[in-house]
Amino acid sequence: MFDQEKEYLISQLENYCKQNGLPTGKLEWRAIPFSGEWGIAIPLFPLAAADTNRKGPVPEHAMKLAELMKASLGQPAGFSRVEAVRGYLNFYFLTSQYAARVVDEVIDLNGKHGFAPLSGKASMVEYSNPNTHKPLHVGHLRNVILGGAVCNILEASGKPIIRANYIGDIGLHVIKWMCNYERYHQGEEPGEDKMRWMADLYAEADKRFVSDPEFEAEVRAYFARWDAGDPHVFALWEQTRDWSMQGFLQVYELLGEHFDRIYFESDVEESGKVLVDDLIRRGLAEDGRPENPVIIDLDKMLGTNEEYRVVVVLRSDGTSLYATKEIPLAIMKFDEYDLDKSIYVIDVRQSLHIKQIRKVLELMGYPWAERIHHLAYEIVNLPGNVTMSSRDGTVVFLDDLIREATERAFVIVKEKNPELALETAEEVAQAVALGAIKYPMIARENTKIVTFDWDSALDFNGQSAPYIQYAFVRANSILRRIENQIPEKGGFDHELHPSEVNLIELISRLPEEVQRAARDLKPSLIASYAYDLAKAFNDFYNQCQVIKAEGSTRESRLRLVEASRLTIEGVLKLIGIKAPPLM
RNA sequence: GCCCCUGUAGCUCAAUGGACAGAGCGCCAGUCUUCUAAACUGUUGGUUGCGCGUUCGAUUCGCGCCAGGGGUACCA
Numbered sequence: 179m180f181d182q183e184k185e186y187l188i189s190q191l192e193n194y195c196k197q198n199g200l201p202t203g204k205l206e207w208r209a210i211p212f213s214g215e216w217g218i219a220i221p222l223f224p225l226a227a228a229d230t231n232r233k234g235p236v237p238e239h240a241m242k243l244a245e246l247m248k249a250s251l252g253q254p255a256g257f258s259r260v261e262a263v264r265g266y267l268n269f270y271f272l273t274s275q276y277a278a279r280v281v282d283e284v285i286d287l288n289g290k291h292g293f294a295p296l297s298g299k300a301s302m303v304e305y306s307n308p309n310t311h312k313p314l315h316v317g318h319l320r321n322v323i324l325g326g327a328v329c330n331i332l333e334a335s336g337k338p339i340i341r342a343n344y345i346g347d348i349g350l351h352v353i354k355w356m357c358n359y360e361r362y363h364q365g366e367e368p369g370e371d372k373m374r375w376m377a378d379l380y381a382e383a384d385k386r387f388v389s390d391p392e393f394e395a396e397v398r399a400y401f402a403r404w405d406a407g408d409p410h411v412f413a414l415w416e417q418t419r420d421w422s423m424q425g426f427l428q429v430y431e432l433l434g435e436h437f438d439r440i441y442f443e444s445d446v447e448e449s450g451k452v453l454v455d456d457l458i459r460r461g462l463a464e465d466g467r468p469e470n471p472v473i474i475d476l477d478k479m480l481g482t483n484e485e486y487r488v489v490v491v492l493r494s495d496g497t498s499l500y501a502t503k504e505i506p507l508a509i510m511k512f513d514e515y516d517l518d519k520s521i522y523v524i525d526v527r528q529s530l531h532i533k534q535i536r537k538v539l540e541l542m543g544y545p546w547a548e549r550i551h552h553l554a555y556e557i558v559n560l561p562g563n564v565t566m567s568s569r570d571g572t573v574v575f576l577d578d579l580i581r582e583a584t585e586r587a588f589v590i591v592k593e594k595n596p597e598l599a600l601e602t603a604e605e606v607a608q609a610v611a612l613g614a615i616k617y618p619m620i621a622r623e624n625t626k627i628v629t630f631d632w633d634s635a636l637d638f639n640g641q642s643a644p645y646i647q648y649a650f651v652r653a654n655s656i657l658r659r660i661e662n663q664i665p666e667k668g669g670f671d672h673e674l675h676p677s678e679v680n681l682i683e684l685i686s687r688l689p690e691e692v693q694r695a696a697r698d699l700k701p702s703l704i705a706s707y708a709y710d711l712a713k714a715f716n717d718f719y720n721q722c723q724v725i726k727a728e729g730s731t732r733e734s735r736l737r738l739v740e741a742s743r744l745t746i747e748g749v750l751k752l753i754g755i756k757a758p759p760l761m
Numbered sequence: 762g763c764c765c766c767u768g769u770a771g772c773u774c775a776a777u778g779g780a781c782a783g784a785g786c787g788c789c790a791g792u793c794u795u796c797u798a799a800a801c802u803g804u805u806g807g808u809u810g811c812g813c814g815u816u817c818g819a820u821u822c823g824c825g826c827c828a829g830g831g832g833u834a835c836c837a
Contacts, residue, residue: 223818237817266780349836471834475834485764487763487764490835491835497835526765529766531832531837556831565831591799622774625765625767634786640786641773645800655796656796
């Protein structure tokens, strides 16, 4: 946000280096640990270490250089003072001037603070990837939230994004469902809650499948009819898939997600088989049928040792597998769009598979293969690092989780704010509940396992989304007192309280946080930032009067509250969490 | 065996190679006649798994161990 000032100072200091025979290119900006004053710093250790004329230890020399540079700079415009301390050159802003600038900019941008203009080629992010006819569980939730947040953050950083979803619409799970439906629920149709209905029938089908050999045989026979292209089975498949998709759309709407391009597994199955023939002809794949599958022995071809292993691209009976479909899907994406990157949000257990697919595409001669990127994230486990299993009945369904969380949140909303109208209370409860369950999915690093337990999932206190939402509500509540009539520009000529300085500093840092999160594909950085921001606001709220402040102090603080409100709301939006106007 | 990930306060987690390793939960003690107490203040709590190295400086980078998890030819 202060690029001009930074550039100016760096150029001055680089000049100083040139004139005094010091190495150049060693100066970088750092934050100053917060001390109630607002500033930026340059550590001089790299310069001191690289200085060939250095005598004595680096820290002492860095300190000496800091003092010399401080003397040569004098008093730069826009800064209250320069300080040389412990090997750092610290520059403190003239707070009034900069505070006003930050706040003015944020208010003018009206929710777009932190956003860079879109430019360059689009990237595709594939995420969610559910199977039709099956219920969604907390594992799916992490994927959707993470993928959605990555998209939001990349877009905010200036990158056009295509949100893609690859749906598993064929397979044994689908046939099981259909067979059970035809046998026991013929003619029934889903009600309001399609997801729930599909899920219940799936559970029933699965139970029959494992416990009833007769049913299992029926399913196998049904699968054969599907393979033979039976029109009746096909029609039922289309119908039931559509119900399932409607259910997904309901959930996505609830979660605030949307997709630009939906791919179906069934779209790439045939082309995958054709592609496998091509691979065999080109000598890339070895056809071991009928006894053995069709494989690509990557290690043999590349001369590597247990690095790429073997990819099985077609079963020995000629049916398709994961890789059969992934390869044509990747090609389809690059055929349809001129992509900068193709990002796959898929859990870490599939790392080798994706690495193999990328390598196969490279061997096939596609130059874009290297632009495929796997965003690997860890799974959601139960306490004790126990992986959820449908067989043990330990899977936590998204549906149940959202319902339970919303009910609990509703009780708390009514308790905290009994005057709220029923409808409002329900809306608030939903925003709080969804926020609370989403936040832990995104607030830790992608590579860390999320441990799900009901107690912490339903805990609305502490480091959580409701805490951040509450800060937003408090800001709103102040502004409601003045009927959202935000005072005119300017102000901040009062003695700023440290909590004000801290808050403004955090607000000013959003653009670089967005860039960093986008560069590293780490929404967790934004989640932490959101919490820090809320904490800074609460601190300010507790220490500074706004409505009761006087004159220009009051006006400045009202503007600061507005800037905070906009920033908190925007940052929550980036991580897919709604900010309710009241709680 | 080989590959990948993780290891930081009692628990859950933060920390661009940079200043004193920070939050939340929990424990204990406080703060509502005040802009909403879903908040705030204070207290307690550390051999950053272990060792060696690189560096002016390592939780962060490299190597080697230890522990846990995952992957490793016809599941996805």
